[in-house]
Amino acid sequence: MEIKEYINQNKxxxxxxxxxxxxxxxxxxxSEHKGDMVKCANRWKELIIASGADKCEIMPTKGNPVVYGxxxxxxxxxxxxxxxxxxxxxxxxxxxxxxxxxEPIVKDDYIWARGADDDKGQSFMQAKAFEYMVKSxxxxxxxKFMLEGEEEIGSGSLYDFCKENKELLKAxxxxxxxxxxxxxDVPSITVGLRGLGYIEVKVTATKCDLHSGIYGxxxxxxxxxxCQMISQLTDENNHVTVPDFYKEVIELSADERKLMAKAxxxxxxxxxxxxxxxxxxxxxxxxxxxxxxxxxLDVCGIWGGYTEEGAKTIIPATASAKISFRLVPDxxxxxxxxxxxxxxxxxxxxxxxxxxxxxxxxxxxxxxxDMPAYKAAEKAFTKTYGKQPIPTREGGSIPxxxxxxxxxxxxxxxxxxxxxxxxxxxxxxxxxxxxxxNGIETVSYFxxxxxxxxxx
Ligand code: BES
Ligand code: MN
Ligand code: MN
Numbered sequence: 001m002e003i004k005e006y007i008n009q010n011k012x013x014x015x016x017x018x019x020x021x022x023x024x025x026x027x028x029x030x031s032e033h034k035g036d037m038v039k040c041a042n043r044w045k046e047l048i049i050a051s052g053a054d055k056c057e058i059m060p061t062k063g064n065p066v067v068y069g070x071x072x073x074x075x076x077x078x079x080x081x082x083x084x085x086x087x088x089x090x091x092x093x094x095x096x097x098x099x100x101x102x103e104p105i106v107k108d109d110y111i112w113a114r115g116a117d118d119d120k121g122q123s124f125m126q127a128k129a130f131e132y133m134v135k136s137x138x139x140x141x142x143x144k145f146m147l148e149g150e151e152e153i154g155s156g157s158l159y160d161f162c163k164e165n166k167e168l169l170k171a172x173x174x175x176x177x178x179x180x181x182x183x184x185d186v187p188s189i190t191v192g193l194r195g196l197g198y199i200e201v202k203v204t205a206t207k208c209d210l211h212s213g214i215y216g217x218x219x220x221x222x223x224x225x226x227c228q229m230i231s232q233l234t235d236e237n238n239h240v241t242v243p244d245f246y247k248e249v250i251e252l253s254a255d256e257r258k259l260m261a262k263a264x265x266x267x268x269x270x271x272x273x274x275x276x277x278x279x280x281x282x283x284x285x286x287x288x289x290x291x292x293x294x295x296x297l298d299v300c301g302i303w304g305g306y307t308e309e310g311a312k313t314i315i316p317a318t319a320s321a322k323i324s325f326r327l328v329p330d331x332x333x334x335x336x337x338x339x340x341x342x343x344x345x346x347x348x349x350x351x352x353x354x355x356x357x358x359x360x361x362x363x364x365x366x367x368x369x370d371m372p373a374y375k376a377a378e379k380a381f382t383k384t385y386g387k388q389p390i391p392t393r394e395g396g397s398i399p400x401x402x403x404x405x406x407x408x409x410x411x412x413x414x415x416x417x418x419x420x421x422x423x424x425x426x427x428x429x430x431x432x433x434x435x436x437x438n439g440i441e442t443v444s445y446f447x448x449x450x451x452x453x454x455x456x
Pocket of ligand 2: 085118119151178
């Protein structure tokens, strides 16, 4: 049976199986969901075995468990390790959701739920492509599955897990479906991911909140101070002002930039997707460059003082912010975290105490276009979409992908099927069924092409 027909005959089951994963609220950043992480890992284990793996285990780590499964066929076959994550982002602001985030539904040919794309929907396509290859007898690769439960919080435990299980995780290539494509009719292969640094800043001015009439104007207000400090992190050209922030950034040549500009970009779709009224970013660079090859700095959250109903006249004692920076080759997140932290402390006025706490970070990743897996993926996308995929560098991060290269010495091929309109990390996350089915189809072609190319 051909793959298209297999999908057609089994699609209701595929969706129901995916929904059984989505219904488990595996939010890694919230400790009340610890039990759900284990539940979700167990459900994955059942589904991987049912998909045709020889075995699958839940392996403990310092944090959330790893689901590891494998199918071994022949030592003459190449080994593909599928990586994905079963954890999801929190769902706030919950009032913005039109449906319940963990009660998935199909409406207008889209799946609506937290994790519909990132990454339950996408990693589940991997399981179903594998299932087809096994059941049809076409599989000529050994396959390993590794699903982690901490990607959305920085993959903290997975680095050590990789170091401790090098032999187990040995593979010729790591296959990841956790990125996007340019558009539903413009296939692309992600060849670059940004790195990341994340810090929390706390500014303290007084020992407690004070009456803003009695003391207003005579002691420092930490929110005012924090805002002034944050405003000094970027300039009028949206350039980051932290000394040496760009020092190691690799500048692309004019030719390379010209090549990048060839990728189609719709400003209208971009504005629609985001609801922004205009584009905004570092002067001198296009939008594709701003997210693909340039670092950025953003305040992800800021709080302090009185935020409940009505007015309360106080000078808050403290103010805090969470700040992230996206990094490109060759920026080292530990070095950049230090530079940003030092700068923040340096510009802090003496009237306040400033504490900076690093939360997590990761390196960027660039994948070569001349490796066998890229060629195989290119053929696979072309077969499904009828068009050659375009190599793109995406702004998001999957820090462990660089970790895989550093620790295991294995490169990754990023075959992602997400769309800009999927609202990942946002309310009303969704995933078009067509992308889900196309992904399963494309990944199954990848296995065939990759086995062919790697044949000894
Ligand atoms: N799947 C995303 C990363 C992504 C999305 C890459 C779209 C390219 C295109 C991943 O789950 C994610 O959100 N990663 C975090 C990493 C962080 C929490 C360490 C990110 O980018 O914020
Ligand atoms: Mn993801
Ligand atoms: Mn994510």
